[in-house]
Amino acid sequence: MRDVLDDDLAELYPVRGADDVRLARLREQLFTEKPVRRAPRWAGIAAAAVAVMMITGLVVLLRPAQRDAPATMPHAPAESLQEAATLLELAEQPAARYQHITYRLREVATAASFGLESVGRTLVELEYDVWLPTGKGEMVVIFRRETGQRQPISGAQPRPDQKLSTMIFPQLWTSFCAATPCKEESISTPLPADPKQKLLAASPGLLSPFTTNEEKAALYRKLAESPGIRWNNGRLSVDGLVLQFLVDPATGRVTGTEEVATESAQLPQGMPPQTVTITYEWTDQRPS
Secondary structure, X not given: OOOHHHHHHHHXXXXXXXXXXXXXXXXXXXHHOOOOXXXXXXXXXXXXXXXXXXXXXXXXXXXXXXXXXXXXXXXOOOOOHHHHXXXXXXXXXXXXXXXXXXXXXXXXXXXXXXXXXXXEEEEEEEEEEEEEEOOOOOEOXXXXXXXXXXXXXXXXXXXXXXXXXXXXXXXXXXXXXXEOOOOOHHHHOOOOOOHHHHHHHOHHHHHOOOOOHHHHHHHHHHHHOOOOOEEEOOEEEOXXXXXXXXXXXXXXXXXXXXXXXXXXHOOOOOOOOEEEEEEEEEEOOOOO
């Protein structure tokens, strides 16, 4: 049966009589058979991407979170020696071939220390550099020098070319190590019971570059057993001792010392007789 659409198509596109039957069959198939829906190509790609995301998400969720926790987890600043000891035990592991520790000292020296027969005092600056290898059987390098920074205080002053003898440089620790492993000898000596003498006897172990974090943490806990040794935001002090120790509350590391000036020192107001500042870094290079 022909319809209006067939008549219109016949007028626009005349066909032969033989073709009329063929067109009718094609038209019948077109309107009676449902076309097969084919999934777009991008659908498979999207499904694969979702599967990858789900698998990746599962991998991330199942990975142990504790593996990196000690190195990345922030810690609250220490409020006591015991907490500073814990921070030391959680400190970073060696990150390079050498640990470079720098001690910068500012100390009052007499004119006699420069070989002068006159009376005088000068504030001088000294620097100790230590390169401590992390591997075994390697040479330890230590340099001690006067930086040349001086501040006149009173009396006769040395000429710039007059240097302090290294024989009178302050001794901050007791051990000498030519090669690793190194051991600070004072750590094995029992500490006195008196708080003043106890903190003074702990000084070499606190300042030595050869004291490990674990040994220093144990030393902190021994000092904390004495109520007379006070912690004031990282400053360790005890009555009757002019020497104070500075500990970084954020890391637990000893960052220096400071002597409290007394009236007998005859120094300008606010100038301590001696200060030590300690800095730490990791490096793969050292002087030969």
